[in-house]
Amino acid sequence: MKLIDIKDCSKVYKNGVTGLAGLDLEIDKGEFVFIIGQTASGKSTLIKLLYREEKPTKGTVIVGGINVAKLRNSKVYKLRRKLGVVFQDFKLLPKLTVYENVAFGLETLGLKASEIKPKVLDSLERVGLKDKIRVFPSQLSGGEQQRVCIARAIVNNPRLLICDEPTGNLDPETSKEIMDVIESINRDLGTTVIMATHDKEIVNRMKKRVITIENGVKVGDKMKGSYRVHESN
Amino acid sequence: MRAIRILFRSIRDAFKSVFRNFSLSIASIICITITLILVAISLVLSSNVNHFTASIEKELTIVVYLSNDIDSNKEKDIENQIRNMSSFESLVFKSKDEWKKEMQESLGELDSILEDMEDNPLFDSLLVKVKNVSDLSATTDKISEIDGVYSATYGKDSVDQMISIFRVIEKVALVIVIALIVVTAFLISNTIRLAIYARRSEIEIMRLVGTSNIAIKLPFEFEGLFLGILGSIIPVLLTIYAYILTYDFFDGHIFSHMIELVSPNELLFFISIILVIIGGVVGMLGSHHAVRKYLKI
Numbered sequence: 104m105k106l107i108d109i110k111d112c113s114k115v116y117k118n119g120v121t122g123l124a125g126l127d128l129e130i131d132k133g134e135f136v137f138i139i140g141q142t143a144s145g146k147s148t149l150i151k152l153l154y155r156e157e158k159p160t161k162g163t164v165i166v167g168g169i170n171v172a173k174l175r176n177s178k179v180y181k182l183r184r185k186l187g188v189v190f191q192d193f194k195l196l197p198k199l200t201v202y203e204n205v206a207f208g209l210e211t212l213g214l215k216a217s218e219i220k221p222k223v224l225d226s227l228e229r230v231g232l233k234d235k236i237r238v239f240p241s242q243l244s245g246g247e248q249q250r251v252c253i254a255r256a257i258v259n260n261p262r263l264l265i266c267d268e269p270t271g272n273l274d275p276e277t278s279k280e281i282m283d284v285i286e287s288i289n290r291d292l293g294t295t296v297i298m299a300t301h302d303k304e305i306v307n308r309m310k311k312r313v314i315t316i317e318n319g320v321k322v323g324d325k326m327k328g329s330y331r332v333h334e335s336n
Numbered sequence: 337m338r339a340i341r342i343l344f345r346s347i348r349d350a351f352k353s354v355f356r357n358f359s360l361s362i363a364s365i366i367c368i369t370i371t372l373i374l375v376a377i378s379l380v381l382s383s384n385v386n387h388f389t390a391s392i393e394k395e396l397t398i399v400v401y402l403s404n405d406i407d408s409n410k411e412k413d414i415e416n417q418i419r420n421m422s423s424f425e426s427l428v429f430k431s432k433d434e435w436k437k438e439m440q441e442s443l444g445e446l447d448s449i450l451e452d453m454e455d456n457p458l459f460d461s462l463l464v465k466v467k468n469v470s471d472l473s474a475t476t477d478k479i480s481e482i483d484g485v486y487s488a489t490y491g492k493d494s495v496d497q498m499i500s501i502f503r504v505i506e507k508v509a510l511v512i513v514i515a516l517i518v519v520t521a522f523l524i525s526n527t528i529r530l531a532i533y534a535r536r537s538e539i540e541i542m543r544l545v546g547t548s549n550i551a552i553k554l555p556f557e558f559e560g561l562f563l564g565i566l567g568s569i570i571p572v573l574l575t576i577y578a579y580i581l582t583y584d585f586f587d588g589h590i591f592s593h594m595i596e597l598v599s600p601n602e603l604l605f606f607i608s609i610i611l612v613i614i615g616g617v618v619g620m621l622g623s624h625h626a627v628r629k630y631l632k633i
Contacts, residue, residue, distance in 0.1 A: 154544070176631075177549055179543065180543070180546045180547060180548045180549070181546075182546075183543070183544060183545065183546035184546035185546075188544055188545075194537070194540070194541045194544060195541070196538055196541055198352075198353070198356040198357065198538075207542070207545060207547075208545035208546055208547065210345050211342065211345070211542070211545075211546075211547040211548065211551040211552075212338075212546075213337075213338030213339065213341045213342045213345075214338075214341075215341070255545060259546075
């Protein structure tokens with residue numbers, strides 16, 4: 104069953120740079136997909152379109168039944184509540200504790216504290232940070248901050264987890280730990296994972312679906328793929 | 337219920353944020369405090385200037401001299417005609433004997449001359465006050481035309497000049513107050529904007545985790561409101577203390593008894609409310625506009 108359906112999608116930025124050119128892509132529920140490509144290939148544009156940080160210039164991008172192209176700025180939150188996003192630079196709120204960072208999204212939904220607490224603790228337990236709930240992000244290591252970011256992304260049980268270079272700032276050992284957490288979320292919770300990455304070792308080791316983008320065009324889409332450019336089915 | 341929970345969460349987060357972003361909060365509060373002190377000073381000065389001009393204007397009187405050949409019925413008739421005028425405020429009868437006595441007391445040299453006169457050469461008169469000083473001239477003209485009135489005067493040239501000077505002073509005071517309030521609003525709003533600019537990444541993250549625009553804006557708006565109110569506390573206390581001290585020091589009057597100061601009870605409550613409202617509302621609106629910029633609405 105399709106979770107993401109992208110048809111003839113192009114994105115041209117105001118400065119004339121082409122991000123994507125006529126991309127077609129379908130991703131089913133529960134899949135784990137790597138998006139790879141060189142710098143400025145268009146993979147970040149694709150990721151940004153999925154959580155509606157950018158709008159396509161042409162074509163349709165449907166995520167969980169929502170047509171992203173037609174979504175107004177003031178309604179973007181409705182899409183983002185259905186998905187979780189993990190970033191390379193973590194994007195945690197520095198003045199909030201680990202618990203408050205993870206609970207933040209749920210609190211803004213107006214949930215009761217008694218509903219929020221078990222969800223946040225479950226989520227932090229999954230990423231192995233239940234004992235650091237009162238700590239501020241600046242007191243954590245890079246890997247721990249990324250775990251908080253993952254806990255925040257999955258706390259509302261999203262159908263889709265979007266990861267934009269989540270291991271970009273981490274050493275290989277910590278990257279492996281983070282990937283294990285993300286893989287367990289995909290396996291245990293059935294959450295669809297889409298990850299843009301440059302990390303060849305991770306892509307080659309995990310043997311998941313790999314979509315290669317170059318100059319805004321999909322040049323490869325392979326099940327159990329590996330990190331090679333210009334690879335096609 | 338959810339909306340109420342979001343509202344309470346916003347108030348709680350705003351409080352937290354004031355303390356967790358302590359240095360930014362203190363910078364904002366100091367800026368608000370300084371600008372509101374300037375507003376307080378201008379409000380105190382302009383209120384006293386207005387009070388002074390209004391009290392002088394209240395004393396302006398038309399002196400109506402009655403002809404010496406009219407009887408008491410005619411006198412009553414003239415009084416009634418004046419009382420029926422739309423601009424009429426109050427009226428006092430002053431007999432020629434009272435005038436004579438007053439002149440003898442104040443003009444020592446004339447005392448003996450007036451004493452020697454068999455008949456009192458002065459006129460019975462009516463001292464008329466009007467509701468609005470702008471009606472002085474027209475009312476004097478109308479009274480002059482009444483049969484039995486010898487003459488009516490209000491010291492036209494000097495009074496007209498004084499009134500026009502008062503009007504200019506009042507207008508200048510008003511312009512200064514409004515200009516200061518506008519500048520204050522701009523400064524407070526800009527300070528809050530700068531504080532929010534430093535936290536724009538927070539807004540970006542809030543958007544990324546699916547927070548609705550209203551749920552992002554509310555805590556910032558409450559924070560602006562709290563900072564504005566906190567920034568108005570020192571100006572309010574300072575104004576109350578300094579004004580009462582000044583009022584007591586001068587015993588309510590400056591330059592002997594010429595300029596009467598507005599009583600503290602009347603003035604300070606009004607100024608305190610104005611300062612708190614300016615601080616709070618401008619702080620809140622400043623936050624509202626600053627956050628809007630980062631919400632991409």
